[in-house]
Amino acid sequence: MDQLELMSTLSIPGKTKMVLLVMDGVGGLPGPEGLTELEAAHTPNFDALAKRGITGLSTPARPGVTPGSGPGHVALFGYDPMDWEIGRGVLEALGIDFDLGPSDLAARGNFATIDADGNILDRRAGRIPTEEGTRLVEKLRQIELPGVETFVEVVKEYRFVLVLRGEGLHDGLTETDPQMTGVPSLPVEATRPEAERSAELLNQWLAAARELLRDEPKANSMNLRGIAQVPPIPKMPDIYKMRLAAIATYPMYRGIGRLVGMTVLSTGDTIASEVETLKEHWDDHDFFFFHVKKTDSYGEDGNFDAKVHVIEEADAALADILALGPDVILVSGDHSTPTALKSHSWHELPVLLWSDFIRPDAVDAFGERPCMAGGLGHMRHVDFLPLMMANAGRLAKFGA
């Protein structure tokens, strides 16, 4: 019996409340003072909860493996990221609130600049502003394909989403972005026979799109990446028999939440507005996924102090979250984004779990090094949900 089946079998409804507080990319590496971003941050609330709670370190995907946002989040939600891959195109579409159907084929589009020979000069078309992207997307909506509907949607700046809808579409398709300049885009190719027709349709669309934009000064071409369909992922409300809500300032995370069956709550741009949203909807859901984005953004920027500051903001938010009286709270991240690397990394995430039913360990500060001595030891993200459910009194006994 796999974990999802086991959870479906054992889960029971209840009245308890759970909060999964995710600081995106929170894990770091020692900076100039020898402390990680989390260790350097002044976090009286996290530290107090660590003292009352149980801590540890957790691997999101596999040891040594750096996960993208998709795998990091499905793991947080109890799905083995090796079994449930979510294509970039799907993530992008979900992230703009596009209502993807189960057989829709979604791709992330990037406008690009090419020279007269068709070689790529700029893979991001000079990062054109969103208004310009919007004008171009309007143009691309004219393109018609035989037997399928097409949707072209603006994401932001040079990014858009292309969705094909119709019978007989299949994923298993290569990307067109060669990941370098000075060479032409690649054609879409099918990696399995069922996807041949989908590849043809996409190449037809690309030819028409490049023809339409040939006289644009910057965005005279485009690439398609992560062409994919929604995986047939079992929904969390069915597995765990609870009502789940997602609170996130960035579209992609709301999209992943929706994909796994969470109700997406509309919120503002700040952690403070997310806290307000949590308060407003506290009575309506059993489980809240609370996502803090900017720890990751500043990690990617290599901005140590700014990342520290976001962690301190999240620490302040914790006090408000605890004031609501959750029965279970788990604090961690989807992956590490050390400012020293300016990118996602494979490093374990610090984890902090609290309920009335944990065994408090000796750790009294929330940081990567303190958590090495934590009572949870070294665990896997996929075990967060089972542990939260157990602590919430929502798992029946297995076997007699």
Added chain:
Amino acid sequence: MDQLELMSTLSIPGKTKMVLLVMDGVGGLPGPEGLTELEAAHTPNFDALAKRGITGLSTPARPGVTPGSGPGHVALFGYDPMDWEIGRGVLEALGIDFDLGPSDLAARGNFATIDADGNILDRRAGRIPTEEGTRLVEKLRQIELPGVETFVEVVKEYRFVLVLRGEGLHDGLTETDPQMTGVPSLPVEATRPEAERSAELLNQWLAAARELLRDEPKANSMNLRGIAQVPPIPKMPDIYKMRLAAIATYPMYRGIGRLVGMTVLSTGDTIASEVETLKEHWDDHDFFFFHVKKTDSYGEDGNFDAKVHVIEEADAALADILALGPDVILVSGDHSTPTALKSHSWHELPVLLWSDFIRPDAVDAFGERPCMAGGLGHMRHVDFLPLMMANAGRLAKFGA
């Protein structure tokens, strides 16, 4: 190669002696003084062995999963509890020392009260006393079924066991208990075609049984639960090439021992009598499963002090066990039963392993929190047997 195959391949006979000391439900949660039951107990012998030995924490089934006694014990014996489920009916039959044959079909029976329309009023028939249950079981022994033998045995109060014996019986059968009152019992249904005849026979038995008891004031009906056969579990003497003995004061644990191929040694009701039994039979077996029940019983009762006292009794027994000169001893439990929860729980078990060939860690007290820092780290119960075998010099090298 799965673990059992691997062990069958590597195991070699020897003259070493191993003791697996199981304190049922020993794992706990902090009580009023901030200490768990085990931490609060005065355990000079466990602590001294922890100082000489290596310690850790272990998950019996899966993280967050609370195992019943069946899964907890099969895991202790090296079987993945997700692969080897023992039905409730089988456990119940084993629990009254009923000698189950390999194709017997066993069900747990609960007397119930129904109204004139057949709707259940009380799923436990007012918890009738055992003497009344005995009288009713005598009546039910009259029922005859075509082609199979039937056995009806008293368990306790409103609980009984029904066993069908004969050719062509199969499990894969639903329970009759609707788990609520105000509705009638469900029929037994086959979940696979081979079990159709077994379902018919059980429904026939139920109809006859309800007819016989129709005028009873309380127990005028009954439900059957956990209808099952003994799983075709490979036997430990074959896997590990050794003679194993089970010493347990409660029948269910003797039954599980018998099921996996242990010789059951008759013993008394106390830990002291179990120690005497161990001494008497020390020369006759290689491996002793020594089961202490009352840590679990008092955990279920929520009696912190009584659980502490049983742990202290087991600590005293350890001195006698060590005096026999075992080569390997492992001390743990099948699952946690914190008095704070009055039930089995998902929490890890403290583990203490000693032989001449371990690396002693820095832990010098046997308790949940000290074991968080143990040299075994966080492990799984299914790995107890391989580690004990290795420490006993009974596993050959794998590969050249």
